[in-house]
Amino acid sequence: MKKDYIFNVIKNSSNSLTAEEIYNTVSQSININLSTVYRTLNNLVEKDLITKSVRQDKISYYELANTEHKHYLICDKCNQAYPTDMCDIEKIERKIKKETGFNITSHTLEFHGICPECLKNAK
Amino acid sequence: MKKDYIFNVIKNSSNSLTAEEIYNTVSQSININLSTVYRTLNNLVEKDLITKSVRQDKISYYELANTEHKHYLICDKCNQAYPTDMCDIEKIERKIKKETGFNITSHTLEFHGICPECLKNAK
DNA sequence: GAGTACTCGCAAATGATTTGCGTATTTTTT
DNA sequence: AAAAAATACGCAAATCATTTGCGAGTACTC
Numbered sequence: 001m002k003k004d005y006i007f008n009v010i011k012n013s014s015n016s017l018t019a020e021e022i023y024n025t026v027s028q029s030i031n032i033n034l035s036t037v038y039r040t041l042n043n044l045v046e047k048d049l050i051t052k053s054v055r056q057d058k059i060s061y062y063e064l065a066n067t068e069h070k071h072y073l074i075c076d077k078c079n080q081a082y083p084t085d086m087c088d089i090e091k092i093e094r095k096i097k098k099e100t101g102f103n104i105t106s107h108t109l110e111f112h113g114i115c116p117e118c119l120k121n122a123k
Numbered sequence: 124m125k126k127d128y129i130f131n132v133i134k135n136s137s138n139s140l141t142a143e144e145i146y147n148t149v150s151q152s153i154n155i156n157l158s159t160v161y162r163t164l165n166n167l168v169e170k171d172l173i174t175k176s177v178r179q180d181k182i183s184y185y186e187l188a189n190t191e192h193k194h195y196l197i198c199d200k201c202n203q204a205y206p207t208d209m210c211d212i213e214k215i216e217r218k219i220k221k222e223t224g225f226n227i228t229s230h231t232l233e234f235h236g237i238c239p240e241c242l243k244n245a246k
Numbered sequence: 247g248a249g250t251a252c253t254c255g256c257a258a259a260t261g262a263t264t265t266g267c268g269t270a271t272t273t274t275t276t
Numbered sequence: 277a278a279a280a281a282a283t284a285c286g287c288a289a290a291t292c293a294t295t296t297g298c299g300a301g302t303a304c305t306c
Contacts, residue, residue, distance in 0.1 A: 141293095142293080142294080143293085157294090158294085158295075158296085161293090161294060161295070162295085162296095165294095165295090181292090181293075182293070183293080183294085
């Protein structure tokens with residue numbers, strides 16, 4: 001099943017991937033169609049095996065579910081995404097839950113700015 | 124200029140709006156085309172008069188810039204967005220800046236879950 | 247008042263993602 | 277193991293928010 005190829009690519013990647021990136025990688029091993037990639041990704045998301053998050057560029061990024069909580073620092077110059085595990089949002093979530101009764105199940109957090117590399121080159 | 128109508132709708136709204144919502148509102152006063160709305164919105168964003176943020180639904184939401192920092196609790200049932208001003212991310216930003224040298228200029232934070240209203244009805 | 251610069255409307259283009267449909271492949275049933 | 281039922285997949289067309297080209301209207305300048 002082609003699903004295994006797709007899932008493996010995601011599993012072996014250290015950062016989140018777009019459908020097209022996954023398609024490109026999988027295509028090197030087997031014949032596959034982009035729509036199959038999308039269908040499979042949606043399937044994996046439904047089964048909670050991977051997560052999908054839409055970034056400010058309006059593109060969906062997929063990554064393995066149940067890994068340590070991660071967020072991304074996205075450079076507006078080079079567009080690279082640097083993962084960070086700093087996230088104290090859980091505290092905020094608890095506070096919100098208490099004060100508003102809203103039952104929060106997930107959150108997305110995205111930082112934008114310029115990465116050290118681009119800062120250097122900007123001189 | 125039609126820009127004023129658009130800007131006013133945003134200024135008078137207590138929460139963020141989509142291009143279509145703005146279009147619908149402005150249309151009640153004057154004749155206007157959707158593409159004009161989009162063009163104007165991009166213009167206002169460039170001038171830092173309003174901000175645009177892309178949510179998980181892949182739709183852009185616009186709101187007045189330079190207001191107090193706000194984030195949204197989005198109900199996955201009724202899809203309503205409830206603003207909250209709880210946000211201690213500034214602390215996290217400072218920490219990241221210090222530890223990684225990444226120059227953060229903005230961030231987006233979005234909470235998902237079920238709002239109190241829907242929780243009640245879900246019974 | 248001619249020349250130049252915006253502002254807009256309209257229709258077509260864009261790009262990521264989805265979907266319909268027919269075929270192939272796998273799984274289940276007998 | 278063959279028939280039947282279910283699932284996976286390729287291909288092309290559709291979708292939907294947003295953008296863009298172009299031509300016409302309007303304002304601003306000299």
